[in-house]
Amino acid sequence: MVKLAEQDVLTTEVLTWQGLHLFHFWGSSCSQKLRIYLSLKGAAWTGHEVNLPKQENFSTWYLGINPRGLVPCLVDDGAVHIESNDILLHLEDRLGGPPLIPDRARIAQLLRHEDDLHLDLRTITFRYTRLPGPVGKSAEGLDKYRAGGSGTVGGAEDGAKAREIAFWQSAAEQGITDAAVRAAAGRFRAALNGLEERLQGSQYLLGHALSLLDIAWYVYALRLRRCGYPLAQLHPRVSGWLDKLHAEPGFADQTVLLPELAKIAAESQRLQHERGTALPQLMGVEG
Known part of the structure; x- marks a missing residue:
């Protein structure tokens, strides 16, 4: 399960938030998966849209919440959870309603x-x-992405961002x-x-x-x-x-x-x- 340690989160205001808060983008496939799940569960949640084409996920504020700069990201009573499938497994334990993970x-x-x-x-x-x-992303955007965030997940150095950077660099260079x-x-x-x-x-x-x-x-x-x-x-x-x-x-x-x-x-x-x-x-x- 990918739950961030407090030291991973630089935008510390979210650590005081209550309830379910979902950072998402309308066209993101992983965000769509979370929203469908929450809809079927009948859960109450507050949405915060992160505009990916405008590179809002590379902002200092958002990288301070999710150091990987990806959506979706869930804040559950101040605890920050990243990676969509891990979020879903967490929510299955957290929410009632029809069971959607039988095994x-x-x-x-x-x-x-x-x-x-x-x-x-x-x-x-x-x-x-x-x-x-x-x-691809602009060179300026990728520089902000590299430098932003804590660089740690679960209190340990995180290398997952390197895969994202490699994809965007390849897309910019080769299409x-x-x-x-x-x-x-x-x-x-x-x-x-x-x-x-x-x-x-x-x-x-x-x-x-x-x-x-x-x-x-x-x-x-x-x-x-x-x-x-x-x-x-x-x-x-x-x-x-x-x-x-x-x-x-x-x-x-x-x-x-x-x-x-x-x-x-x-x-x-x-x-x-x-x-x-x-x-x-x-x-x-x-x-």
Whole structure:
């Protein structure tokens, strides 16, 4: 569990906050996962939106709360919790309502696999939801990111920020390459093949009851579909499962794609289809 020590938190005002406070961004996949979970639990919480495109997560104030500069981040009666899956495991203990983690050890293991694909989702998202052009954070922003925050998690030196910095530097220098997209899509195809098998004869990913695993993969599958991934063609059971969840209360309202962003994504995918670099084309599955 990633709970920060008091010495990790430089923006000390949050240590006095009462109740549940969620730092999030509307379009962040991990934030969407937390918001769906909280909605299904019927929990009361206070939201604090951190605008990622404006690099508000690199501000001194926010890095003083989460030294990794990521969202979501939860403050629960003054205790700061980071990393979305750890936050969810904490909240399952903290909140009542319908159980969404029936087998904690098993779900924690399966969520690690989902978490390993996070940078792959970011790769595909950036390629197919933005118009062609520079990708990445400004050099000034990355300098603030490197220098900001305590640099510790749990009272010990934290190296996790290095992975984020490496991603942004690569994106700025090389962009999102066709090779990176093919590799990311290949890993997702293998993972979704596994989900397709799980859904054979089952309503949900762990049987006939909704679980946190469904919430996590709903967010990923929806994002991939919006990026042009041929979900219905390659994984028809997953596609049907996604449609079912999208129609249930608490899901679609937390993952609304703003009209202006939908327009940009559609134009991006149109242009790349003309160039032969749309996602199905790079995967070699377009009919």
